Amino acid sequence: MTTLTINPSHIPPLAGKTALLTGGSSEITLSTALLLAEKGCSKVVILDPEHKESLMAAESNSDPSIPACMTFLKVDVRKWKELKNAVEGLKEVDYAFYVPGPERVLFEVGGEGDDYDGDGDDGVGMDWATEVRAVGNFVRVCWGVMARSQGAAGAKGKKDGKGKGGGVVVCVPGGVGGYMACHVLPPGGMPGEGVMDGCAGSAILGMIRSLRTVTIQDGVTINGVALGPIVSSASSLVPPTTPLPPLTPGIQLEPLPIKTADEVALALVFSATATQKRKVDVYGKEKDSDIFSTNEEDRKWNGRVILTAGTSPMKYTEVEEGLADLRGWWLGRENVKMVRMQQAVGDFRPFEVDHRWEF
Structure with a gap:
């Protein structure tokens, strides 16, 4: 695993970009x-x-804390x-970020209560599947716009007429729950919430892995940020570490390291704008040596997931x-x-040279 230190100086100037x-x-x-x-x-x-x-119309926006470039739809x-x-x-x-909103459904599992399916709902599967479907739809439509858009310079100089590309970054629900079981996500977690978030997170991680070799053909990167525990950036009431209740009498866990929303924002924007010296992986007819391809698109940070859990700020x-x-x-x-x-x-992606698959 690769440890990263990210601070605002690692984010390049984004003049003229649309997010x-x-x-x-x-x-x-x-x-x-x-x-x-x-x-x-x-x-x-x-x-x-x-x-x-x-706040949805720029001309009526008089709040000085909201930059003029920011609009709400x-x-x-x-x-x-x-x-x-x-x-x-x-x-x-240019850049698209899927972040779950505060209105998202909290999950409860176990079939307890008389109304588990009394309203005709599809149990818990309905909720986490909705989250995954929303992410898939968001990636799909943003990918299409990025692949078609030509920007101010138009398609001049582009032999294939492709769009200028862009970057899609997804907040992975459940954070570490997509990699390890985490049934309750403190602080503020509810019993069962982490179970269903972990289901959604695992599905979205699979989406990122499957699409990273495909979207990049259109110059579009896809990355993820798996969230650890978070505290409000604006809150002075919550300490940097939050003690957990004892799980068993006499046993107390150490304070849980948490990150602020500002630190998560750094990870999101870094994921969309960073470059890499090597690809995450090779696929299909690519040779092992192609992992260090000099292709311009392969230098974009792509198919990666940043885990925000950590004991140090900016780590x-x-x-x-x-x-x-x-x-x-x-x-x-x-x-x-064999894989x-x-x-x-089944690898029908176009190659500049004839790749002969070999081990």
Whole structure:
């Protein structure tokens, strides 16, 4: 695993860029939007299903704490038509961030109570599947806009007529729950919440791994940020570490390290704008040596997930590269070989040179 130290100086200038965020007025969304504005984005659009109408029109925005580049659109990202119309209406998106909003459903499991399915609901599966579907729809429509947009310079000089690309970053629900079981997410977690968030998180991690070799063909990167425990950036009431209640009489866990929304915002914007010396992994007809490809698109930070849990401010962990490097140990080398053969048979991506798959 790769330990990262991220601070605002690692974020490049973003003058002329357009950023799109979900999550409404959540702490993480607002912190990310303010960071993007500080770095020079010309337009920062926040999709919010419940925001006050007075803040949705730039001309009526008199709040000095909200930068002029920031606008709000009343959109429920769980509704496909609303999401599609809003994103495609922007014509051009450079960076897109999916952040769960404060209105998202908290999950409860176990079938307790008389109304478990009394209203015809599909049990707990309905809730976490909705979260995964919303993420998939968001990635789909943003990818399409980024792949088609030409920017101010148009398609001049582009032999294939592709768009200018962009970056999509997803907050992975449940954070570490996508990698390790975490049934309650303190502080403020509810029994069962982490179980369903872990289900959603695992599905979204699989989405990132599956799409990272495909979206990049259009110049579009996809990355994730797996959230550890978070405290409000604006709160002076909550200490930097939060003690947990004893699980058993006489046993007390150490204080739990937590990060602020501002620190999570750094991880999100870094994921969208960073570069890499190597790809996370090779796929299909690519050779092992192609992991260090000099292709321009391969230098974009892509297919990676930052885990925000950590004991030090500004310290993070990138997880996917280490998992990929150790795949032969945990999946089995013979199995890896067979899967690579299967990938090569179905790998119809265009290559600049004729790749002959080999081990």
